[in-house]
Amino acid sequence: MLNKKYFSIAEVTNLTGISQHKLRYIEKIDSNISVIKLRGRRYYTKKNIEHIQAQHSQHAARRDPLEDAGNMAARIDHLLQKFRDCYEAHAQLHAHAQTQT
Incomplete structure (x- = not known):
C-alpha cells in the first residue's frame, strides 16, 4: 500500500491508528503538513504520513x-x-x- 503516491484520510487512519478527527486537528495546527484537497477530500503524501507518525510518537513518549x-x-x-x-x-x-x- 505504501507504493501509492497519495493516501486518503481513511487510509492514513488505517496505517497510523490515528483517528480522522485527530488527523484533521494535526493538519490545522502543524504548518509542516500540507495535504492536497480535491473535491472536498484530503489526500496525504508519504512525507505527510511520516511527519504525522513522528510527531505523534514524540507526543506519546512525552506523556x-x-x-x-x-x-x-x-x-x-x-x-x-x-x-x-x-x-x-x-x-x-x-x-x-x-x-x-
Missing part, C-alpha cells in the same frame, strides 16, 4: 501516565463536588416545598 492519573483524579473530585452541590440544592428545594404545603 506521563501519572500526570494523566492525577488529571483523572482531579476531574473525578470536581464531578463529585458538583454532585454534592446538586444534591444539597435538591434537598433544600425539597425542604422548602415541604414547608409550603
Whole structure:
C-alpha cells in the first residue's frame, strides 16, 4: 500500500491508528503538513504520513501516565463536588416545598 503516491484520510487512519478527527486537528495546527484537497477530500503524501507518525510518537513518549492519573483524579473530585452541590440544592428545594404545603 505504501507504493501509492497519495493516501486518503481513511487510509492514513488505517496505517497510523490515528483517528480522522485527530488527523484533521494535526493538519490545522502543524504548518509542516500540507495535504492536497480535491473535491472536498484530503489526500496525504508519504512525507505527510511520516511527519504525522513522528510527531505523534514524540507526543506519546512525552506523556506521563501519572500526570494523566492525577488529571483523572482531579476531574473525578470536581464531578463529585458538583454532585454534592446538586444534591444539597435538591434537598433544600425539597425542604422548602415541604414547608409550603
